[in-house]
């Protein structure tokens with residue numbers, strides 16, 4: 001017998017329901033990170049740049065591999081944990097463009113990339129505010145866009161990210177749950193409102209196929225159609 005509590009809707013759906021915390025532990029325990037990631041996590045803790053979890057990292061690698069990513073944009077480099085995972089799934093010659101407003105975070109990320117044996121030609125670190133940097137990047141020039149900045153910036157970054165995404169590419173927003181507040185209909189905190197607005201931008205775009213992946217702080221991923229949808 002499991003000692004996990006069973007959510008109230010399990011009888012109504014008739015499906016076997018596993019405690020979400022147990023599911024999350026299962027997903028995270030399945031991933032083993034290497035020494036470069038372990039060291040990067042230490043630096044990330046010291047800097048106070050909260051990193052994605054291992055299962056989120058594995059999901060990013062998986063998606064990068066799935067879209068055969070050659071060009072990826074990331075908002076929120078931090079100490080480079082998500083960057084390492086993205087690069088792991090990208091094509092060997094692929095380039096990660098990663099933006100962060102904190103030069104210190106970029107120094108830590110550079111160290112993480114070199115520790116992992118990633119050549120400098122594979123990363124383009126742009127130090128600046130994403131709202132100023134993203135508009136300078138090419139339309140439809142990227143296979144995958146990963147957004148991991150402040151939740152309140154998500155609508156602006158999603159709008160820019162969708163412009164950058166090629167057909168058949170994938171957009172991924174981290175902390176789409178706004179630290180769990182989105183699921184509470186009564187919450188009108190700025191972060192919850194912003195995360196909802198970003199999700200609506202995605203939901204309203206007919207070329208996108210979205211999915212919520214409940215790992216880490218919540219991923220909202222959206223696959224862009226291979227071709228422009230027919231006008232209705």
Ligand SMILES: C[S@@+](CC[C@H](N)C(=O)[O-])C[C@H]1O[C@@H](n2cnc3c(N)ncnc32)[C@H](O)[C@@H]1O
Pocket residue numbers: 044049050051052075076077078079080081082083099100101102105128129130131148149150153
């Ligand atoms: C949650 S951390 C990113 C962690 C990283 N993705 C990882 O998993 O290792 C968020 C990062 O976004 C950066 N950031 C926050 N707002 C930003 C903005 N407007 N423009 C650029 N970077 C920003 C912060 O400096 C911080 O390094």
